[in-house]
Amino acid sequence: MREREIVDAALRVFAQRGYHAAVVDEIADLAGISKPMVYLYLGSKENLFVACVRQAAEALVTAFRQAADSGDQPQLRLWRGLSAFFAFVAEHRDSWVILHRQTPEQSEAIAEELERARESVMAEVTDLVRRGIDEGGADARLGPADADFVASALVGAADSLTDWMERNPQETPERVALRLMNMIWVGMRDVLGGEMWSPPGDSVG
Amino acid sequence: MREREIVDAALRVFAQRGYHAAVVDEIADLAGISKPMVYLYLGSKENLFVACVRQAAEALVTAFRQAADSGDQPQLRLWRGLSAFFAFVAEHRDSWVILHRQTPEQSEAIAEELERARESVMAEVTDLVRRGIDEGGADARLGPADADFVASALVGAADSLTDWMERNPQETPERVALRLMNMIWVGMRDVLGGEMWSPPGDSVG
DNA sequence: CAGTAATCTTACTTTCCAGTAAGTCTACTT
DNA sequence: AAGTAGACTTACTGGAAAGTAAGATTACTG
Numbered sequence: 001m002r003e004r005e006i007v008d009a010a011l012r013v014f015a016q017r018g019y020h021a022a023v024v025d026e027i028a029d030l031a032g033i034s035k036p037m038v039y040l041y042l043g044s045k046e047n048l049f050v051a052c053v054r055q056a057a058e059a060l061v062t063a064f065r066q067a068a069d070s071g072d073q074p075q076l077r078l079w080r081g082l083s084a085f086f087a088f089v090a091e092h093r094d095s096w097v098i099l100h101r102q103t104p105e106q107s108e109a110i111a112e113e114l115e116r117a118r119e120s121v122m123a124e125v126t127d128l129v130r131r132g133i134d135e136g137g138a139d140a141r142l143g144p145a146d147a148d149f150v151a152s153a154l155v156g157a158a159d160s161l162t163d164w165m166e167r168n169p170q171e172t173p174e175r176v177a178l179r180l181m182n183m184i185w186v187g188m189r190d191v192l193g194g195e196m197w198s199p200p201g202d203s204v205g
Numbered sequence: 206m207r208e209r210e211i212v213d214a215a216l217r218v219f220a221q222r223g224y225h226a227a228v229v230d231e232i233a234d235l236a237g238i239s240k241p242m243v244y245l246y247l248g249s250k251e252n253l254f255v256a257c258v259r260q261a262a263e264a265l266v267t268a269f270r271q272a273a274d275s276g277d278q279p280q281l282r283l284w285r286g287l288s289a290f291f292a293f294v295a296e297h298r299d300s301w302v303i304l305h306r307q308t309p310e311q312s313e314a315i316a317e318e319l320e321r322a323r324e325s326v327m328a329e330v331t332d333l334v335r336r337g338i339d340e341g342g343a344d345a346r347l348g349p350a351d352a353d354f355v356a357s358a359l360v361g362a363a364d365s366l367t368d369w370m371e372r373n374p375q376e377t378p379e380r381v382a383l384r385l386m387n388m389i390w391v392g393m394r395d396v397l398g399g400e401m402w403s404p405p406g407d408s409v410g
Numbered sequence: 411c412a413g414t415a416a417t418c419t420t421a422c423t424t425t426c427c428a429g430t431a432a433g434t435c436t437a438c439t440t
Numbered sequence: 441a442a443g444t445a446g447a448c449t450t451a452c453t454g455g456a457a458a459g460t461a462a463g464a465t466t467a468c469t470g
Binding site for chain 2: 016017020021046076079101102103105145148152154155157158160161164178179180199
Binding site: 207239240241242 | 447448449
């Protein structure tokens with residue numbers, strides 16, 4: 001299907017150059033056609049970008065949800081979800097860059113679509129974390145804002161670690177996910193159990 | 206000083222629109238002068254951007270280092286460093302956006318300067334983490350790659366949490382830092398002590 | 411083979427914007 | 441008052457790239 005080929009090419013170019021610096025002629029070349037074909041199929045540069053965002057978000061959410069749905073223990077689901085995430089990014093770096101590393105002030109339509117896409121990703125992760133908190137024997141102190149906090153931190157860490165993974169090519173997605181689990185899960189278990197760190201001589205909290 | 210005023214205006218516009226979508230005329234307007242003045246003082250759009258990156262990086266590194274240098278225990282230093290970071294971003298959101306959320310393929314000079322700036326930030330954090338690992342009674346399993354890993358995850362999480370902080374305006378930088386500490390430090394302490402999580406029936410590690 | 415529909419390209423128009431030439435205004439000096 | 445230097449602006453040039461008009465090529469149908 002032509003449209004899919006164009007979007008695939010666009011993903012690469014947009015990810016490498018960013019929305020504005022990307023040139024439609026280059027996308028057309030990469031797709032092996034000429035510029036008017038791009039406009040015939042996708043209408044405008046803006047709409048082409050929106051199509052890229054949609055495709056990237058759908059692919060990522062699907063991969064993540066499949067992995068995170070199976071399994072019984074919360075930490076196992078989280079690990080599988082993270083592994084799927086790192087595997088996805090290793091395989092489709094461009095999609096992740098477009099979803100998560102764009103300056104969003106390009107146009108109303110693009111800002112909206114990016115917002116929607118990021119929210120759908122965050123919703124998956126937040127959901128996973130919330131279930132983990134609930135099943136892990138929630139402390140009364142932990143509310144919805146906490147799940148949101150943990151999910152935010154997790155997604156940010158994972159994003160940053162995609163770069164680390166590129167610098168350490170001997171690491172598999174599973175091992176990166178395991179490292180991250182060890183960095184947070186062991187601690188979260190204790191925090192869920194009521195243990196907290198606080199700065200000495202201070203009563204914040 | 207005129208140059209400083211221009212760079213301040215540029216920081217805002219570049220952060221909001223991104224390098225390419227930013228228009229020099231708008232920067233000039235915001236600084237209350239006309240475009241040729243910008244070129245008189247800064248030479249070119251590219252060079253103006255580089256000046257923004259330099260200023261942002263220097264300000265952040267200074268704030269972070271000051272905060273993280275004081276104190277004796279590693280976790281206290283880390284908490285103070287993180288607090289300083291969140292305070293800095295709350296105060297100078299634009300600087301952080303420019304340092305950390307640009308598609309870097311704009312030009313050779315810009316890519317280099319961004320690389321340098323990001324590395325200088327990462328170096329501060331990595332150093333702090335490494336000292337934490339060493340003083341925390343390092344396990345033989347933990348090497349330089351681990352400090353790098355933790356630092357990456359930490360910076361990514363912190364970046365993402367700047368958005369969370371905007372959505373939760375009642376939270377102070379100190380409290381956000383404390384939340385993040387609790388998410389990772391308690392766990393890191395156990396991991397440093399040799400405790401690890403691994404997926405059941407699997408011998409990764 | 412002639413007609414026609416689908417697919418695609420060349421070559422253009424238009425807009426936008428980085429960078430600049432040339433000149434204006436103000437303030438200060440002699 | 442006339443000259444001059446510094447700070448600044450208006451109005452332009454040149455080039456890049458989004459979007460399009462008009463036509464070429466191919467393939468299919470009677």
